[in-house]
Amino acid sequence: MNVTVVGTGDMGRALVRALAPHHRVRWTGRSVDVTEGRLEELGLRGRVEAAELASALDADVVVLALWHRHAREFAREYAEVLAGKVVVDIANPFTEDFEDFFLPYDTSAAEELQKLLPGSVVVGAFKNTFVAVFDTPQFEEGASDxxxxxxxxxxxxxxxxxxxxxxxxxxxxxLLRNNRVIERMTLLSREVGRRHGFTRRLSYRLLGASRSDR
Ligand SMILES: NC(=O)c1ccc[n+]([C@@H]2O[C@H](COP(=O)([O-])OP(=O)(O)OC[C@H]3O[C@@H](n4cnc5c(N)ncnc54)[C@H](OP(=O)(O)O)[C@@H]3O)[C@@H](O)[C@H]2O)c1
Structure with a gap:
């Protein structure tokens, strides 16, 4: 599958590293030089293409590894180019101090992004997966969800x-509206994790046997 990751920060890096062995991945951000440099650091030159924004959005799936505020700006600017595409949203709408969300309870970052991208299909994912989890997603209780x-x-x-x-x-x-809960689960895990001295390798797994586990 053809996938483009937008954003070269912590989550962009983690997602590119995780997707690269399995898919044709292009990576893009505000500067192609920065993207090239990040690819070098990850040892992924030649396996992942560092692309200019304009050309990189021509993919089956576009993953936005951006803060919600920036994802909104991005959506406003590229709504037409993203029409007909699947856009993956990983954002949690944290306030500047990370103590709360700046969106009210009756919506979510994913739903707000969908409103700004009426021609695209927005998919929420990785909302609860703190970046450190990407290094070791397997916990004693099983893989992170x-x-x-x-x-x-x-x-x-x-x-x-x-x-x-x-x-x-x-x-x-x-449905997308489940992100009202899913995104706030991240806020809660961050607070509870801090209260109890957990490390940032923090994620959720719904316990219980699924049919495929049996
Ligand atoms: N970190 C986590 O543990 C974690 C876990 C789950 C979900 N998330 C979500 O993932 C998203 C990204 O988090 P992150 O930790 O990867 O953040 P980050 O390290 O700060 O990276 C964000 C990237 O956004 C890009 N960007 C685009 N427009 C920007 C602008 N106007 N100003 C500044 N940067 C801009 C930048 O990449 P370019 O310079 O290449 O454009 C920047 O590196 C957030 O919405 C967060 O809620 C994070």
Missing amino acids: VLVTCDDVHARTLVSALLAPLPFRVLDAG
């Missing part, structure tokens, strides 16, 4: 298939 949400069942299935080779347990988590 990635909850995949979308209002279009086909796109949900497509992104679940894209993520299936990655070392996570990928779960269909239903």
Whole structure:
């Protein structure tokens, strides 16, 4: 599958590293030189293409590894180019001090992005996966869960298939509006983790046996 990751920060890096062995990945950001440099650091030159933004968005799936505020700006600017594409949103709408969200309870970052991209299909994923988890997604209790949400069942299935080779347990988590809870689960895990001295290698796994586990 053809996938483009936008953003060269912590999550962009982690996602490119995780996706590169399994898919044709292009990586883009505000500067192609920065992207090239990041590829060098990751030892992925030649395996992942550092692309200019304009050309990189021509992909089956575009993953936005951006803060929600920047994802909104990006969506406003590239809505036309992204029309007809599946856009993966990983953002949690944290306030500047990370103590709360700046969106009210009756919406989510994923839903707000979908409103700004009416011609695209927005899929939520990785909302609860702190970046440190990418190094070792396997916990004593099993693999960390990635909850995949979308209002279009086909796109949900497509992104679940894209993520299936990655070392996570990928779960269909239903409609986009479930991100009202899913995103706030991240806020809660951060607070509880801090109260109890957990490291930042923090994620969720729904305990219980699934049919495929048995
Ligand atoms: N970090 C985590 O543990 C974690 C876990 C789950 C979800 N998330 C979500 O993932 C998203 C990215 O988090 P992150 O930790 O990767 O953040 P980050 O390290 O700060 O990276 C964000 C990237 O956004 C890009 N960007 C685009 N427009 C920008 C602008 N106007 N100003 C500044 N940067 C801009 C930059 O890449 P370019 O310079 O290449 O454009 C920057 O490196 C957030 O929405 C967060 O909620 C993070």
